[in-house]
Amino acid sequence: NVAGAIILGLKLDDPQINELRENKNFPVVVFDTSIGGNVNSVKTDNESGVLEVTSFLREMNHKKIGVITGHFKAQVSIERLYIFTNSLIGNNIEVYEGDFSKESGYKGAMELYSKGVSAIFAFSDLMALGAIEYFNEKNIDIPDKVSIIGFDNIPIGEIIKPGLSTVAHNKSEIAKQMLKLITDSSFGKNVKIKPELIKRDSVKKL
Incomplete structure (x- = not known):
């Protein structure tokens, strides 16, 4: 007897997707994923958000940039990577496939920093926190040695030092x-x- 349903965290290989598309019983809204059919979606405009990031990194003179993606069963990962790489054609971009977890952010930071990136864009703040943990352990200063920017604006990002862009x-x-x-x-x-792009202290101008 529900009036509708809101679904979060839907993966593109979810076996219920076809059933959801054909549903006519009550309205269904999916966050950050468009699957068509009868299903509604409300999404953060990834194009707008990612283009603000690329513009900011250009403004800060970063040329070699690392990206920690989420897993590619998430539509947002595909969209954000496509927009980011197309916006920065001609720049040196290194990509590490994460899974939105803090652990994958840690591993991604280790690999990307070894490739000489000056900035890392993590597709979630949780992965950005994993990257920050790695750099703190290795005494690699943020943002003097490497800049970091995340996505989501979770509350801890404002509290940590330096504050997470x-x-x-x-x-x-x-x-x-x-x-x-x-x-x-x-x-x-x-x-x-x-x-909205929130600029804090984790990104430095070169």
């Missing part, structure tokens, strides 16, 4: 639009919400 979801607007799609009994609509 990141892309912030507009959470209140996302929640508002999700509820609106349910209360309006919408099916098959897709909404994008513009994020």
Whole structure:
């Protein structure tokens, strides 16, 4: 007897996707993934967010940049990597495939730093925290030796030193639009919400 459903963390290989697409019983809203059919989606505008990151890194004169992606069963990983690499054509980009975990951020930082990157863009703040943990253990100064930027704007990013630069979801607007799609009994609509780049002390101008 629910009015609708909100789904978070949907993977592209989820066996229920076809069933969700054909659902006509009540509105379903998926966060950050568009799967078509009768399913609504509310997404952070990855293009807008990633282009702000690339513009910021250009402004800070970074030429060799490392990327720690999430796993590629997540639509956001595919979108963000495609936008990032296309925006920085001609730059030297190194890619490490993570899985959104802190551990993969740690391993990604170890590999990317060994390749001489001056900045790392992690597709989640949790992976950025893993990278920061690695650099702290190795006494590699952030941002003097390497700059880091994340995505999500989780609360700890503002507390740690140096403060983590990141892309912030507009959470209140996302929640508002999700509820609106349910209360309006919408099916098959897709909404994008513009994020905000938060500049803190983890990125240095070269």
